[in-house]
Amino acid sequence: MPTSQLDQQFAFLCEIDQLKNVIRQSPLLDQSRKENSAEHSWHLAMYALLLKDYAEEEVDISRVIQMLLIHDIVEVDVGDMPIHQTSSGGSQEVLEDVAAIRLFGMIPGMQGTELLALWREFEQSISADAKFAKALDRVQPLLINIRTDGGTWTENGVTLEQVLERYGPTTKRGAPALWERCEQWVQQHFAAREP
C-alpha cells in the first residue's frame, strides 16, 4: 500500500523533531544550558511577530514567520554553523542545500517544492521578507550576548570590530532601527569591558 500524503507529512513532522537536539553556541538567558535550534526558531518567530514594524521595506509577516520556522531545519542533517567559526569556504552552503532537498523532499507535492523555495529565499537574502528575517536572526543572539555578559563573544574572544562587522550590515539592511538600538548596546558592552 503506498504511503498516503498525510502519512508523508507526519513523517516529515517526526523527522524534524531532531532539531530539538541541535545545540547552538548561545546560552539561555538564565545561562542554565545552551539553546537548541527548535526553541531558537520559536523565539525568532516571536521576534518577527513583535518587531514587524521595524522592517526596512514592506514585508509579509506571515511569510517572514514561516521562513524563520523553517530556516534551521537543514541542521537536522548538517548541524549548526556558529557565526564566530572560521568560514567553511562555501562547503557548508552546499551541504545545507543538499539537506534542504532531502528534508523538504519528504513533503509530497507542491508543498515540499514551495517550502524548499521559501528556505532558499531566506538563504539568498534578496527579497524584503528574507532580509528582515535575516536581520532578526542576528538580533536575537546579539541580545542574548548583551544579556549574558558577552556570551559567545566573551567565550570566543570576539572584538567590538568583529561584532560590528558580523552583525551590523545584515541587521542594518533588514531593520535599521533595530540595528541602531543594537549598536548602542554593543558599544556600551565593550566600553564597560575596557581596562
Added chain:
Amino acid sequence: MPTSQLDQQFAFLCEIDQLKNVIRQSPLLDQSRKENSAEHSWHLAMYALLLKDYAEEEVDISRVIQMLLIHDIVEVDVGDMPIHQTSSGGSQEVLEDVAAIRLFGMIPGMQGTELLALWREFEQSISADAKFAKALDRVQPLLINIRTDGGTWTENGVTLEQVLERYGPTTKRGAPALWERCEQWVQQHFAAREP
C-alpha cells in the same frame, strides 16, 4: 528617561525566554529527555504549516500559527498543566488568564491588547482558527505517544477509552480527517498491548 516602546518589546521577548525551561510530560521522539514548551510551540506551528488543508472550516493559517506560537506563553508564570492530571476545577484557567494579562501587558499599545485577545480566542476555542489550533495541540502529543510506545499514556496508566475521550472530540471538531488517522493509530496501539 521613560522606556521606549522598542525596549518594552525587547523586555517581553527576553521574559518569554523562560518558556524554554518549562518542561512538559511528553518526551522527544528519541526519548533522550522531556520536551519543553518553547520547542513544542515551534513544532505545533510547523504542524499548522504542513497540515492546514485538513482544517474542518476555512482558516487563516497565519492567525493559527500566531496563536500556536503564543498559546503556552502563560506557562512562564503558571507552568504546564498535563492533560492526564486531575482537573483543577477551573483555578488553573483563572491563573492562566492572570498570567496572560501580566505577560501580554508588558507589550506596549494595541499590540499587547491584540495578542491577549488572540490568546483568549485560542483558549475559548470557538472560532475556526482556534478550533483548528486546539486540534493540532492534541495531535502533536498524541503522535509522540504513538511513536514512543505509549509515552505519557503508559506512564500514567491511561486507557483506550480515556485517550479517545481526551483527544477525540477536540481533534475531530477542528480537523476530522486528522482524527480519523489518529484514531487508527490509537486503536492499533492499544490492540497491540492487549494480553
